[in-house]
Amino acid sequence: MDAAEFRRRGKEMVDYVADYLENIEKRPVYPDLEPGYLRSLIPNEAPLEPESYEDIIKDVERVIMPGVTHWHSPYFFAYFPAASSYPAMVADMLCGAIGCIGFSWAASPACTELETVMLDWLGKMLQLPECFIAGTHGRGGGVIQGTASEATLISLLAARCKAVRRVQTINAKKSESEILSKLVAYTSDQAHSSVERAALIGAVMMRKVPTDNRYAVRREMLKKMVEEDKAAGLIPFYFCATLGTTPSCAFDHLTELGPLCNEENMWMHIDAAYAGSAFICPEFRPLLNGVEFADSFNFNPHKWLLVNFDYMTAAIHWQIPLGRRFRSLKMWFVFRMYGLKGLQAHIRKQVALAKEFESLVRADKRFEICAEVVLGLVCFRLKGSNELNQELLKRITKSREIHLVPCQLSGRFVLRFAICARTTESHHIQQAWQHITQLTFELLQEASH
Amino acid sequence: MDAAEFRRRGKEMVDYVADYLENIEKRPVYPDLEPGYLRSLIPNEAPLEPESYEDIIKDVERVIMPGVTHWHSPYFFAYFPAASSYPAMVADMLCGAIGCIGFSWAASPACTELETVMLDWLGKMLQLPECFIAGTHGRGGGVIQGTASEATLISLLAARCKAVRRVQTINAKKSESEILSKLVAYTSDQAHSSVERAALIGAVMMRKVPTDNRYAVRREMLKKMVEEDKAAGLIPFYFCATLGTTPSCAFDHLTELGPLCNEENMWMHIDAAYAGSAFICPEFRPLLNGVEFADSFNFNPHKWLLVNFDYMTAAIHWQIPLGRRFRSLKMWFVFRMYGLKGLQAHIRKQVALAKEFESLVRADKRFEICAEVVLGLVCFRLKGSNELNQELLKRITKSREIHLVPCQLSGRFVLRFAICARTTESHHIQQAWQHITQLTFELLQEASH
Structure with a gap:
């Protein structure tokens, strides 16, 4: 393929992409096939001779599309959103053409510098404290990491390094491995699995802090564990707070936890992977209060800030060698094409859709809401057994009209309804609810026989 | 921006990209500006209201392009190649539109399954042993990691876990932290800094093994260190071999080292980030002999296999949760549009260009070749002091006609000339050499005054 x-x-692909996205809701949102379906559809080895583009593009509908879960369908309500927008797609084409590897300033100055400034834009949108902003003096500042998991890992490693140095300042005779064996990290029992994995990788202990009846960590719970561990000769050094947990979008109490971490010389990291984007709206910003006590903070613009394709995580207040692709180009295009007001409107619209769905659930006495609806996630279930709810979800999945995933809350099997696609509108919510109640009706009728 | x-x-961007790449050699390959140039060219904050697309696209030439190091210019000879090809760019557009997050099979079956099959295609292209191939039974198999650094880290963590279990099988009373404090990993003194960093992250010791006069690790050198460490009560558990080191593209002797690692119960990982792509050519495949002793293997198709944009690393024989974007789509498009023969032709052409440059250097008595030219990298220098060579490189960089980076080999300052861009042809090599000799002439004339 030449120029x-x-x-x-x-250009054909641009049209294919536009057609795909304009007609996505006509496709079943979830595929209907068995694991291993693809291998038999394509050769076992790469071809020796070049194939024609026509043959390849034909295979997209034959081989790929039947196996795609359509994350950008307005009927996709699973997991959390994966952002997508047209400006980001155009910017990504440019990013690919430049194709630089920004591992140092000289390797592509624009790549390094735009990233620094875009992370400052982000930090200001979120009204982060001054110390999180690079500015022209640059003691703080953010970088784009590959994933939220990486951002969390890096914060834990930084905290580990700092803790070892601190202990050695007091007691120079202690070996690093002796100190490592005493370090304890903490996180919510609702935290994402990547937090626990960070501790495994970093070879330090991690304790799960029990949460209150709203699935949030409170000061007293953490304090009790820290005291016990200190009494046992251990060294508490790190707490990863979650703003917007994966199961129920719960918020740890930063304003209580932050001062405790500061008193105890513990690094406080904030993982706000999903919820972070919402803090660009003044009405949601109070959820971030307490960030001034934190040492580091990350969230995923690729979840909810219309910056698609890449795994963008803004890990602020901690610098490591920069991300590799010219990913900040996409932020630049998106922030400018939408403007802050456009981005806020997107967040608000999706929160309103979640509230609309919540109202529908609350109006139906067969159902219950299982956690406060703060942003774009509704956790709900049929009043009744876990088995009943499992069966309902099974039927929803099988029908392939909408797509949801479950979670466990206090031992109960709960359905998660997350507003995901940029194109989801009120009528999709209404239709989704009608579909759920229809399946519920059939299920309960069968159950009563 | 609507559909x-x-x-x-x-479509305008497709033309911009094609124009950019068709005319890239008219641009200075390296930017001429000072750190911090960009911040003053754009606002300090995101705009409140949306801006027009015209304004944004105008800023690409005003703000971005002056700060880009043009990795795809045929005059770019720095670092190692960052692959780029038109089929990969078209595939990336599709990948972005689908925009799925493949963290589990259900999250997008096609994403998981195509990746598994594409890594098998790759493994077969490289003639890896059967145990590295997933096939339909799947005890081996590869995944796409974010970067080679991640692949190395994961192999080290796997080895660490295996070593702890092995020691505890023999002596159940030993605590994990006690064992960790005794573990020792090894790698070449020529290895990439990411290998050392993996050990830092994993909180294990790492020793650098001295290399022979061809910058390769030999059996005896590693054996001696392992024996000493065992005598000191330590537990050797991991060796990271390099095929194609960053400074000089040297190759550790796998056929000697593999059996040693197996005898000593040490995990052998192979980092072939750059050189790995060349093993698809039968004439270069012998460099990989000994892979049958390895536990894991990674290389970067995004360096030399025309699969651009993304940081693709094939980490074979070790499975972790899958990569996130639908990155295998790009491999599929590229492998099919080029065919194995087309990919081999690309490798061979670039190796031939390196040999052509080597001949030019060898024919000029003022210069010397500093390491065997095996693939696409030529290490050379002016006979004379490090200062002289530093001055030459400084002038090359300043002229911005070609772009090189240096390395240190045996304490000497050496210039690295790597064949990078897909569009580099013989006349670019000739012109680059003419440019270097012209600058040399001026430099030596000044020096003689």
Whole structure:
């Protein structure tokens, strides 16, 4: 494929992409096939001779599309959103063409510098404290990490390093491995599995802090564990707070926990992977109060800030060698094409859709809401057994009209309804609820026989 | 930007990208500006209201392009190649539109399954042993990692876990932290800094093994260190071999080292980030002999296999949760549009260009070649002081006609000339050499005054 063919094929692909997204809701949102379906559809080895582009593009509908879970369908309500927007897609084409590897300033100055400034834009949108902003003096500042998991890992490693140094300042005779064996990290029992994995990788202990009846960590619970561990000769050094947990979008109490961490010389990291984007709206910003006590903070613009394709995580207040692709280009295009007001409107619209769904659930006495609806996630279930709810979800999944995933809350099997696609509108919510109640009706009728 | 505008702007961007790449050699390959140049060119904050696309696209030439190091210019000879090809760019557009997050099979079955099969295609292209292939039974198999650094880290963590279990099987009373404090990993003194960093993250000791006069690790050198460490009560558990080191593209002697690692119960990982792609050519495959002793293997198709944009690393024989984007789509498009023969032709052409440059250097008595030219990298220098060579490189960089980076080999300052861009041809090599000799002439004339 030379430049001339790329001009032709690239433009065809632009139309294919636009067609795909304009008609996505006609496709079943979830695939209907068995694991291993793909291997038999394509050869076992790469071809020796080049194939034609026509053959390849035909295979997209034959091989790929039947196996795609359509994350950008307005009927996709599973997991959390994966952001997508047209400006981000255009920017990504440019990013690919430049194709630089920004591992140092000289390797592509624009790549390094735009990233620093875009992370400052982000930090200001979130009204982060001054110390999180690089500015021109740059003691703080953010970088784009590959994933939220990486951001959490890096914060834990930084905290580990700092803790070892601190202990050795007091007692120079202690070996690093002796100190490591005493370090304890903490996080919520609702935290994402990547937090626990960070501790495994970093070879330090991690304790799960029990949460209150709203699935949040409170000061007293953490304090009790820290005291016990100190009494046992251990060294508490790190707490990872979650703002917007994966199961129920719960918020740890930063304003209580932050001062405790500061008193105890513990690094406080904030993982706000999903919820972080919402803090650009003044009405949601109070959920971030207490960030001034934190040592580091990350969230995923690729979840809810319309910056698609890449795993973007803003890990602020801690610098490591920069991300590799020219990913900040996408932020630049998106922030400018939408403006802060446009981004806020997107967040508010999706929160309103979640509230609309919540109202529908609350109006139906067969159902209950299982956690406060703060942002775009509704946790609900049929009043009744876990088995009943499992069966309902099974039927929802099988029907392939909408797609949900479950979670466990206080031992109960709960359905998670997350507003995901940029194109989800009120009528999709209404239709989704009608579909759920229809399946519920059939299920309860069968159950009563 | 709605779908209609995306159709228009996307097609304009396809033309911009094609224009950029067709005319890239007219741009200075390296930017001429000072750190911090960008911040003053754009606002300090995101705009409140949306901006027009025209304004944004105008800023690409005003703000971004002056700060880009053009990795795909045929005059770019720095670092190692960052692959780029038109089919990969078209595939990336599709990947972005699907925009799925493949963290589990259900999250997008096609994403998981195509990746498994594409890594098998890759493994077969490299003629890896059967145990590295997933096939339909799947005890081996590969995944796409974010970077080679991650692949190395994961192999080290796997080895650490295996070593702890092994020691505890023999002596159940030993605590994990006690064992961790005794573990020792090894790698070449020529290895990439990411290997050392993996050990830092994993909180284990790492020793650098001295290399022979061809910058390769030999059996005896590693054996001696292992024996000494065992005598000191330590537990050797991991060796990271390098095939194609960053400074000089040297190759550790796998066929000697593999059996030693197996005898000593040490995990052998192979980092072939750059050189790995070349093993698809039968004439270079012998460099990989000994892989049958290895526990894991990684290389970067995004360096030399025309699969651009993303940081693809094939980490074979070790499975972790899958990569996130639908990155295998790009492999699929590229492997099929080029065919194995097309990919081999690309490797061979670039190796031939390196040999052509080597001949030019060898024919000029003022210069010397500093390491065997095996693939696409030529290490050379002016006979004379390090200062002289530093001055030459400084002038090359300042002229911005070609771009090189240096390395240190045996304490000497050496210039690295790597064949990088897909579009580099013989006349670019000739012109680059003419440029270097012209600068040399001026430099030596000044020095003689």
